[in-house]
Amino acid sequence: MSAQSELTASNRAIVLVAAPTLAAAEQVSAMLAAERDLDVRTQVVIDGHIDPLGDGKSAAHLVIADLGDRGGALLNDWDLRGANTPLIVIGPANDPQTMRRAMQLGARDYLSPPLTSELLVSAIRQVLSERIISHAPGTGGKLTAVITAKGGSGGSFVACNLAHILTVHQQRSVALIDMDLQFGALPLSLDLHSRDTLFDAIAAVDQLDPVALTGYMTKHESGLHVLGAISDQLAIPSEVSVEAVHRLLGLALQTYQHVVVDLPRQIDALTTMVLGAADNVLVVSQQSFSHLRDTKRMFELLQGYVGVPPERISLVVNRYVEKNPITTDDIRAAVRPQNLVLIPNDFVVATEAQNLGVPVYEGARNAPLTRALCAIAERVDAGVAAADAPPRQAERPVKRALQRVLGMR
The missing domain is CATH 3.40.50.2300 (Response regulator)
Structure with a gap:
């Protein structure tokens, strides 16, 4: 063998x-x-x-x-x-x-x-x-991995709309791959119904070439290609071949200019492989004590366990509200990210996009939320880290609570 x-x-x-x-x-x-x-x-x-x-x-x-x-x-x-x-x-x-x-x-x-x-x-x-x-077979395309620090932070929303914007705004050939093997539903966010899934592509990976790979993709009218993970079979992540997924990613990077992978919130052999190979890792979180605690833990795992260089990781604070008691200053102090980017809260636009399966770039192109996602797309497409947040803000009384929750000195 x-x-x-x-x-x-x-x-x-x-x-x-x-x-x-x-x-x-x-x-x-x-x-x-x-x-x-x-x-x-x-x-x-x-x-x-x-x-x-x-x-x-x-x-x-x-x-x-x-x-x-x-x-x-x-x-x-x-x-x-x-x-x-x-x-x-x-x-x-x-x-x-x-x-x-x-x-x-x-x-x-x-x-x-x-x-x-x-x-x-x-x-x-x-x-x-x-x-x-x-050893990745494909060296031309860029790989961006999106992972949430806490469930419900909006990681799939960011991954889906980022891939769409890279396609229509950046004019790139893009593959969006759903690697949430048990609960992934990315095609539904684009009002798509997949015939083939990630599991079908993995099973045939040894016979695939770039042309054949595109045949497994579900095509969005924008030109974005999507490989979903929804299956009638129960998928156990530990039973999925890491090496086969590695080869599939390599082939995707040969075929497309940019590959966006939506990862589940877990660190295992499969996610470690993807995170280690990514040009950009976007950690999606929100403004709350529990989110910050889990975000700090996620950064520790990414840098200390997986070995992702800090400059490749961007903390994306989704649904950002300027008047929230937890400020960008608090976030920096708790997590110490090298790159911090904010997506402003717009519940109406985001909810409508999710419910209708219409990307925000199509339904609300000029909304602040969409402009923030466009900025992220421009930065990851150029191969540099996401833009930093605005200037530091003055400290507030919430700092003491943060120290208690996060164990900061």
């Missing part, structure tokens, strides 16, 4: 921990025991040879080389069979020669004891994300 087919079957990335002794390898392996989407294996280094093929059946997607007491001596004997496998080195601190040798061998990261599980997992997520990006 090939490494690719094994990943397709198990949805797990194979991580090989190599060390001079079994005890050392198992110590590092134990730090990853809680990561269910990682298939962690160990290998005792003999004569300096680290073989990513390990058991002769499945190649590792990532190698962690723990140098132990041998330091750079182990790297000096590095076997070139590992040259094409991403590498993380655990070695002594304050040892420039060993660090330099690790970089020469293509190490993506160099860690030194004392090592925590959090630091190791973060490094692994970052390297695997880079691997996904560098």
